[in-house]
Amino acid sequence: xxxxxxxxxxxxxxxxxxxxxxxxxxxxxxxxxxxxxxxxxxxxxxxxxxxxxxxxxxxxxxxxxxxxxxxxxxxxxxxxxxxxxxxxxxxxxxxxxxxxxxxxxxxxxxxxxxxxxxxxxxxxxxxxxxxxxxxxxxxxxxxxxxxxxxxxxxxxxxxxxxxxxxxxxxxxxxxxxxxxxxxxxxxxxxxxxxxxxxxxxxxxxxxxxxxxxxxxxxxxxxxxxxxxxxxxxxxxxxxxxxxxxxxxxxxxxxxxxxxxxxxxxxxxxxxxxxxxxxxxxxxxxxxxxxxxxxxxxxxxxxxxxxxxxxxxxxxxxxxxxxxxxxxxxxxxxxxxxxxxxxxxxxxxxxxxxxxxxxxxxxxxxxxxxxxxxxxxxxxxxxxxxxxxxxxxxxxxxxxxxxxxxxxxxxxxxxxxxxxxxxxxxxx
Amino acid sequence: xxxxxxxxxxxxxxxxxxxxxxxxxxxxxxxxxxxxxxxxxxxxxxxxxxxxxxxxxxxxxxxxxxxxxxxxxxxxxxxxxxxxxxxxxxxxxxxxxxxxxxxxxxxxxxxxxxxxxxxxxxxxxxxxxxxxxxxxxxxxxxxxxxxxxxxxxxxxxxxxxxxxxxxxxxxxxxxxxxxxxxxxxxxxxxxxxxxxxxxxxxxxxxxxxxxxxxxxxxxxxxxxxxxxxxxxxxxxxxxxxxxxxxxxxxxxxxxxxxxxxxxxxxxxxxxxxxxxxxxxxxxxxxxxxxxxxxxxxxxxxxxxxxxxxxxxxxxxxxxxxxxxxxxxxxxxxxxxxxxxxxxxxxxxxxxxxxxxxxxxxxxxxxxxxxxxxxxxxxxxxxxxxxxxxxxxxxxxxxxxxxxxxxxxxxxxxxxxxxxxxxxxxxxxxxxxxxxxxxxxxxxxxxxxxxxxxxxxxxxxx
Numbered sequence: 010x011x012x013x014x015x016x017x018x019x020x021x022x023x024x025x026x027x028x029x030x031x032x033x034x035x036x037x038x039x040x041x042x043x044x045x046x047x048x049x050x051x052x053x054x055x056x057x058x059x060x061x062x063x064x065x066x067x068x069x070x071x072x073x074x075x076x077x078x079x080x081x082x083x084x085x086x087x088x089x090x091x092x093x094x095x096x097x098x099x100x101x102x103x104x105x106x107x108x109x110x111x112x113x114x115x116x117x118x119x120x121x122x123x124x125x126x127x128x129x130x131x132x133x134x135x136x137x138x139x140x141x142x143x144x145x146x147x148x149x150x151x152x153x154x155x156x157x158x159x160x161x162x163x164x165x166x167x168x169x170x171x172x173x174x175x176x177x178x179x180x181x182x183x184x185x186x187x188x189x190x191x192x193x194x195x196x197x198x199x200x201x202x203x204x205x206x207x208x209x210x211x212x213x214x215x216x217x218x219x220x221x222x223x224x225x226x227x228x229x230x231x232x233x234x235x236x237x238x239x240x241x242x243x244x245x246x247x248x249x250x251x252x253x254x255x256x257x258x259x260x261x262x263x264x265x266x267x268x269x270x271x272x273x274x275x276x277x278x279x280x281x282x283x284x285x286x287x288x289x290x291x292x293x294x295x296x297x298x299x300x301x302x303x304x305x306x307x308x309x310x311x312x313x314x315x316x317x318x319x320x321x322x323x324x325x326x327x328x329x330x331x332x333x334x335x336x337x338x339x340x341x342x343x344x345x346x347x348x349x350x351x352x353x354x355x356x357x358x359x360x361x362x363x364x365x366x367x368x369x370x371x372x373x374x375x376x377x378x379x380x381x382x383x384x385x386x387x388x389x390x391x392x393x394x395x396x397x398x399x400x401x402x403x404x405x406x407x408x409x410x411x412x413x414x415x416x417x418x419x420x421x422x423x424x425x426x427x428x429x430x431x432x433x434x435x436x
Numbered sequence: 437x438x439x440x441x442x443x444x445x446x447x448x449x450x451x452x453x454x455x456x457x458x459x460x461x462x463x464x465x466x467x468x469x470x471x472x473x474x475x476x477x478x479x480x481x482x483x484x485x486x487x488x489x490x491x492x493x494x495x496x497x498x499x500x501x502x503x504x505x506x507x508x509x510x511x512x513x514x515x516x517x518x519x520x521x522x523x524x525x526x527x528x529x530x531x532x533x534x535x536x537x538x539x540x541x542x543x544x545x546x547x548x549x550x551x552x553x554x555x556x557x558x559x560x561x562x563x564x565x566x567x568x569x570x571x572x573x574x575x576x577x578x579x580x581x582x583x584x585x586x587x588x589x590x591x592x593x594x595x596x597x598x599x600x601x602x603x604x605x606x607x608x609x610x611x612x613x614x615x616x617x618x619x620x621x622x623x624x625x626x627x628x629x630x631x632x633x634x635x636x637x638x639x640x641x642x643x644x645x646x647x648x649x650x651x652x653x654x655x656x657x658x659x660x661x662x663x664x665x666x667x668x669x670x671x672x673x674x675x676x677x678x679x680x681x682x683x684x685x686x687x688x689x690x691x692x693x694x695x696x697x698x699x700x701x702x703x704x705x706x707x708x709x710x711x712x713x714x715x716x717x718x719x720x721x722x723x724x725x726x727x728x729x730x731x732x733x734x735x736x737x738x739x740x741x742x743x744x745x746x747x748x749x750x751x752x753x754x755x756x757x758x759x760x761x762x763x764x765x766x767x768x769x770x771x772x773x774x775x776x777x778x779x780x781x782x783x784x785x786x787x788x789x790x791x792x793x794x795x796x797x798x799x800x801x802x803x804x805x806x807x808x809x810x811x812x813x814x815x816x817x818x819x820x821x822x823x824x825x826x827x828x829x830x831x832x833x834x835x836x837x838x839x840x841x842x843x844x845x846x847x848x849x850x851x852x853x854x855x856x857x858x859x860x861x862x863x864x865x866x867x868x869x870x871x872x873x874x875x876x877x878x879x880x881x882x883x884x885x886x887x888x889x890x891x892x893x894x895x896x897x
Contacts, residue, residue, distance in 0.1 A: 097760055098762065099763065293586055294556060328757075415768065423810065426743055
């Protein structure tokens with residue numbers, strides 16, 4: 010109840026430039042896979058992490074925050090999400106994830122569509138998610154468009170990096186978007202890259218299949234300047250995607266989903282392609298996920314793959330915070346005979362530094378290493394444990410409000426009986 | 437058995453055995469066959485088990501009781517004794533020492549579509565919604581359930597699920613009958629059916645029925661249309677029941693048989709309903725027609741009317757933190773479950789999901805912790821009622837399962853740690869005293885026919 014009373018005014022009065030803050034006494038997790046540091050200190054200044062560890066000098070004049078008995082970590086990075094693109098998923102008018110009847114595809118850019126006022130932003134912020142990889146959803150083409158990396162701050166500037174990647178559907182969904190078969194994906198893909206090259210050298214033909222804007226959007230994909238995030242689930246589809254690397258060596262590939270990755274983990278590792286995996290898929294939900302197992306992430310990690318956790322097609326507009334629960338479930342596997350899980354340290358990295366690395370922003374976000382953005386969360390317990398809660402969040406060094414529509418409703422209905430005035434007057 | 441099949445049989449057979457006032461000419465003819473109220477009877481038999489004792493564990497008995505260093509002893513498929521360390525253990529039984537572990541009743545999910553929306557989720561398997569008319573109370577979910585759904589095994593091994601209700605979907609106002617299953621693989625659905633469990637009737641409020649039919653230019657297309665079709669249907673059902681009660685001859689009508697079963701109290705209403713205002717409407721409708729709502733499912737706004745639910749003795753089956761996927765889930769809050777429990781109403785954690793069913797214990801833990809942070813102090817052992825005893829009540833089987841009480845079915849989970857933690861998994865699961873999952877024994881890990889011979893067969897999953 011105390012947290013929810015944090016006044017909305019705090020948001021208004023938050024200084025635009027964060028002051029120097031020293032968070033002391035807490036169990037500090039860097040997020041890079043290293044072990045938690047007991048009674049550590051984290052210092053942030055000018056919106057960046059200055060230092061984090063057990064022996065850290067606290068700058069004079071720093072605001073001190075006592076986190077004794079708490080956990081202090083980098084903010085959670087949602088490895089793959091569609092946060093900010095929908096107010097309510099089922100209300101089409103409020104849902105900008107996919108453009109099912111647009112003539113454009115690869116050029117679609119979500120940067121101006123991310124709405125920091127939607128509830129998914131505040132709810133995830135209050136649950137410790139400070140950054141998110143946000144992707145469009147493929148509408149009527151294999152290319153969905155250009156995704157961004159965002160923050161979940163309570164302000165009107167959500168974009169950390171616009172056009173961070175192009176998203177493309179391979180596998181089952183790609184087949185349906187390409188016209189009905191996997192061969193059609195490859196024909197479409199090769200043609201698109203060829204036409205983008207034509208565009209690059211000023212020779213895009215009038216009768217090209219791609220719109221000019223879409224061809225232009227694929228140029229940085231060809232050069233490798235922009236990541237190409239590819240959705241594939243089955244072992245066969247994963248290998249097909251890896252083969253693109255031989256055909257187009259400059260592509261900067263990232264794999265998403267990858268439910269059957271464990272079956273070809275050595276080959277993913279050898280290709281050096283990072284993975285943003287669905288963490289706990291264990292059902293043969295589709296014919297490209299027949300071999301699903303929760304040991305997938307652990308086995309890929311053991312094989313040397315860089316693995317982050319993401320939430321593709323798993324309430325990806327809203328529930329990125331479940332990534333922490335999933336990471337905890339991967340730790341649980343270490344106690345199940347025959348299963349392969351992740352150590353706690355690796356599991357926490359899988360929802361912080363690993364997604365940042367996968368998307369090419371490891372030097373900016375996802376850990377408390379010096380120089381990273383000042384995204385810090387104080388938890389009342391182990392952040393991977395479902396019973397733990399968030400007590401404070403900073404994004405770019407700015408303290409964030411943690412109240413949401415949900416906490417306001419909670420306060421209004423803490424006692425459901427009628428009062429002297431209707432509930433509409435309780436606030 | 438709280439609701440009686442005998443009653444249903446008598447009701448449905450009334451037209452043939454009733455009054456004796458019928459003309460002799462009719463009576464002299466061969467009597468029409470009696471209506472069989474249980475034409476697809478359970479053939480489930482408990483699998484063999486051995487007398488088993490677990491000692492030195494923390495026990496939540498499912499009805500709010502807790503024992504430290506406790507003992508659970510079951511034999512012949514039934515719980516024999518539950519208690520503290522002093523509880524006697526017979527000399528000749530298998531004894532598990534569970535230091536650092538927990539024992540609970542098996543978890544019961546009151547809202548599942550396993551089998552009728554199985555994996556893989558392809559169109560050929562999509563058997564959960566008879567979306568061809570808003571009133572489809574004549575369909576029975578058990579006639580859709582594919583007993584080979586790989587989802588049953590995940591619910592067992594990862595979720596500790598021992599009993600579950602399979603419901604038809606929510607496209608219709610009246611979706612059809614549910615079936616309650618023991619979570620065991622069998623060649624037939626009948627081999628999974630929970631013996632003696634009453635049928636449920638799936639009803640749905642709100643967006644789904646009005647969208648499905650409204651988009652076809654058909655009634656209902658609005659919430660008022662939902663209510664109108666509901667009420668007109670109850671009027672027909674009441675008339676049908678009245679005729680049967682009076683011993684009049686009626687042509688059998690499967691649709692109305694189910695509804696008459698509700699009106700006579702033998703079939704339990706399981707009502708998909710999100711919004712507080714709609715739940716209140718439906719409560720009034722139940723009073724108008726004289727039936728009882730057993731549980732609201734997906735009751736996202738239950739916290740707004742917890743007093744009303746308590747007053748009317750209706751359970752609320754809820755998610756811990758699902759929200760925002762459609763308009764009627766927009767007002768979800770994480771404290772819904774503890775707020776309902778605090779008001780003294782019957783709170784249930786449910787899944788409606790083949791993945792969520794594997795983590796219901798984690799969902800309960802989340803809700804419990806969120807409740808505590810707002811000052812609602814419910815103990816772990818009382819919160820376990822949300823997972824076993826309250827769902828058993830809502831299914832009409834609380835006299836048989838849902839808690840570790842002597843004489844009840846030995847539906848038992850041994851957890852490898854605190855079951856209200858993300859780091860915990862079932863170590864062993866017994867159903868009617870038979871060990872059907874053991875994390876330490878790969879042979880006790882079910883592989884459905886579908887999975888046999890496919891990649892990943894027999895994996896830990």
